[in-house]
Amino acid sequence: MKKQIISEVMSKKLLMFVSLLFAGVLFSAEMNAQAKPAASLSANGVLQLPANITLAPAYEFSLSSFGFDNQDEATNYFSSKEYNGFFIRPSFAQGKAILMLNTKIHPGWTVSEWNNLLNAQTTTTPLLN
Numbered sequence: 728m729k730k731q732i733i734s735e736v737m738s739k740k741l742l743m744f745v746s747l748l749f750a751g752v753l754f755s756a757e758m759n760a761q762a763k764p765a766a767s768l769s770a771n772g773v774l775q776l777p778a779n780i781t782l783a784p785a786y787e788f789s790l791s792s793f794g795f796d797n798q799d800e801a802t803n804y805f806s807s808k809e810y811n812g813f814f815i816r817p818s819f820a821q822g823k824a825i826l827m828l829n830t831k832i833h834p835g836w837t838v839s840e841w842n843n844l845l846n847a848q849t850t851t852t853p854l855l856n
Contacts, residue, residue: 763787766826772855774826774845782838786826792855795819810848812841 766786767775795801801817812833817824
């Protein structure tokens with residue numbers, strides 16, 4: 728009888744753990760799937776943020792101009808670009824890249840200040856070669 732009660736308690740704990748784990752995975756996927764504002768990429772490879780919206784920590788832009796054949800090629804390409812204050816993570820499967828701003832090193836910056844940085848750095852080291 729005692730073994731049966733212990734077994735039932737363990738089963739309930741396991742079920743609770745699996746349920747919480749599943750809920751956490753769903754929450755994480757939902758947070759990652761939220762739409763990000765679009766950054767524009769000029770024909771010269773210069774990134775700019777939209778000035779008509781509040782600054783966001785991350786933006787999306789299309790990979791269609793790059794002609795990558797796979798995820799590794801996209802990842803290697805963006806890894807070879809060195810920028811100060813932001814970084815880019817491509818998603819070949821989704822056909823877009825995420826531009827992530829390091830707002831911790833420039834707290835309180837406006838969209839205009841970020842655009843100045845993006846313009847200076849992507850003009851010096853263009854995204855499109």
